[in-house]
Amino acid sequence: MIQIEYILIVSAVMMFAGVFGFLTRRSTLAILLSIELMLNATDLNFAAINRLMYSGGHEGYFFTLFSIAISAAESAVAIAIMINIYRQLKDTTADKLSKLKW
Amino acid sequence: MDYSQFLYMHEEMSLLGVILLLFVTDLLFCKDSKRGGIYNSPLPVILLGVMTVFNALPLSDVQFEAFGGMYQHTPMDTIVKTTLNVGTLITFLLAHKWLARPENLVKQGEFYVVTLFTLLGMYFMISSGHFLMFFIGLELASIPMVALVSFDKYRYESAEAGAKYILLALFSSALLLYGVSLIYATTGSLYFNQIGIANTPSLLLLCGLAMFLAGMGFKISLVPFHLWTADTYEGAPTAVTAYLSVVSKGSAAFVLLVVLAKAFTIGGIKMDWEIAFFWIIIASITLANLFAIRQSNLKRFMAYSAISQAGYLVLGIMGGTELANDGTAQGMTAMVYYLLVYLAANMGAFAVINVVEQNSGKLGIKDYNGLYQTNPRLAFLMTLCLFSLAGIPPFAGFFSKFFIFMAAFNAGFKVLVFIALVNTIISLYYYLLIVKAMYISESDKPIATFRSDGYTRVALALCTAGVLLLGIAGWVYNYLTEIGMQSL
Numbered sequence: 371m372i373q374i375e376y377i378l379i380v381s382a383v384m385m386f387a388g389v390f391g392f393l394t395r396r397s398t399l400a401i402l403l404s405i406e407l408m409l410n411a412t413d414l415n416f417a418a419i420n421r422l423m424y425s426g427g428h429e430g431y432f433f434t435l436f437s438i439a440i441s442a443a444e445s446a447v448a449i450a451i452m453i454n455i456y457r458q459l460k461d462t463t464a465d466k467l468s469k470l471k472w
Numbered sequence: 473m474d475y476s477q478f479l480y481m482h483e484e485m486s487l488l489g490v491i492l493l494l495f496v497t498d499l500l501f502c503k504d505s506k507r508g509g510i511y512n513s514p515l516p517v518i519l520l521g522v523m524t525v526f527n528a529l530p531l532s533d534v535q536f537e538a539f540g541g542m543y544q545h546t547p548m549d550t551i552v553k554t555t556l557n558v559g560t561l562i563t564f565l566l567a568h569k570w571l572a573r574p575e576n577l578v579k580q581g582e583f584y585v586v587t588l589f590t591l592l593g594m595y596f597m598i599s600s601g602h603f604l605m606f607f608i609g610l611e612l613a614s615i616p617m618v619a620l621v622s623f624d625k626y627r628y629e630s631a632e633a634g635a636k637y638i639l640l641a642l643f644s645s646a647l648l649l650y651g652v653s654l655i656y657a658t659t660g661s662l663y664f665n666q667i668g669i670a671n672t673p674s675l676l677l678l679c680g681l682a683m684f685l686a687g688m689g690f691k692i693s694l695v696p697f698h699l700w701t702a703d704t705y706e707g708a709p710t711a712v713t714a715y716l717s718v719v720s721k722g723s724a725a726f727v728l729l730v731v732l733a734k735a736f737t738i739g740g741i742k743m744d745w746e747i748a749f750f751w752i753i754i755a756s757i758t759l760a761n762l763f764a765i766r767q768s769n770l771k772r773f774m775a776y777s778a779i780s781q782a783g784y785l786v787l788g789i790m791g792g793t794e795l796a797n798d799g800t801a802q803g804m805t806a807m808v809y810y811l812l813v814y815l816a817a818n819m820g821a822f823a824v825i826n827v828v829e830q831n832s833g834k835l836g837i838k839d840y841n842g843l844y845q846t847n848p849r850l851a852f853l854m855t856l857c858l859f860s861l862a863g864i865p866p867f868a869g870f871f872s873k874f875f876i877f878m879a880a881f882n883a884g885f886k887v888l889v890f891i892a893l894v895n896t897i898i899s900l901y902y903y904l905l906i907v908k909a910m911y912i913s914e915s916d917k918p919i920a921t922f923r924s925d926g927y928t929r930v931a932l933a934l935c936t937a938g939v940l941l942l943g944i945a946g947w948v949y950n951y952l953t954e955i956g957m958q959s960l
Contacts, residue, residue, distance in 0.1 A: 388646070405639070405646055408646035408650070409642075415650065415654075419657045429656070433604050436607070444611070444638070447615055448618075448638045451618065451622050452635065455628075455631045455632065458631060469629060470629060471703065
């Protein structure tokens, strides 16, 4: 039987790998990938907590399902905006998004 | 399953009806994109207005739950939803001239439908009794909002604002979700009421709560999480900026109060988030005020002003999650009243900014030099709204600030109230900078005299009435107090 701690550690590592990627990556698409990593970490957390700690209910599973669907919708909108930016700048590097500042 | 539960949710259902009606109308009758079909008519405004009145009139005092407690409704929810409706209505009025431009004609239907979907998300968020419902509402409110921010497809600033907004919104919702998963791990439930009973202070719960608050902080744009605000507000179309700064922010602040009241007030954890909010509020009000002074673009200026106002709004959370000693829900009442007054004043200021931008294309504070000579009435209305935002006595802004300070003071946060008071004076300085530009500064080329369109006039009349009357009409606050006592 796998202990809950192992899964929580894996998901925490995934989460903060995502945070690290979000802060250091320069391509906006890579930033988007990092955010997906963070969202997947939360999905893993919900499913594992439900299965191993509170196996009586299904709240965590349902949360995971909804969260996957919603994060797909979010990335669709985000990629649409990236495409719009690419059409105007011919570039999607985060450093170039600097017209609005201060 | 008992389908009559849907009847209880008549606010959500009627809004959904309006959305579907507009959607179908757009689909069937707007083939002629040259003339903009039915959407140059005031149909969306009228539909939303009728729905607002229909939902506000009966004012059911009932407190009920539907779907096993996923959906919880209190009388105060009706008030907040009506307030948000009025804000959306004014946004539609502001957007009309912008939407009548040739490049936007074909997209008019989308604008109304997408805006109303964000409103629907806020409705669900406000009445949620479970973290899943809350999260779906939050995302329904924030994903279409991004589409609205980058609505001007051929203007680069709009796209950049949208990119910054969606990346940070995604980041914050991931943080929030991770926080919720940790809360689930410690309490074993996602229902607010059960979390409220089951929470015992532990390190894991504290981590979860901190991440949850960080996620909400992004939505309300409180200071350590405010970095997207100014860029997004500047790049977004002006009507959308007005919507973001009032409706989106106000609903998120109220929801935060409700969630904290339901889930994290009983048990020993209240002390911890109060300390967090103490510093967040001080930082929001002070830093935003200092940054606002050095702005030269009016929309950026209003963004920093909105961050500072969010700090005052959240002041209502301090001590607002429990009934006060005299049995009233002082914090909640003061917050909703503040939201109402802030809506009138901020929407009024944005109405002036918007109509000036639509007619002259100018947004700089220096461009407003000499506005009084050419457009005296607009300059006067702008002054009223700015005075109300700053909190000068005869206007409603003074009373709303007074009540929110009183609520925090009675809850024992005397230092916090003092710092907020000092900041009110700083804010007066920068609001007066605009007034000075309009009345005193000379300009070689002031903005030419123009007649504003009928829609903007209605919006300005509504906002001015709010700024002048909400403060004088004492029954408004009394009525809110009564409702608040039934809601907490």
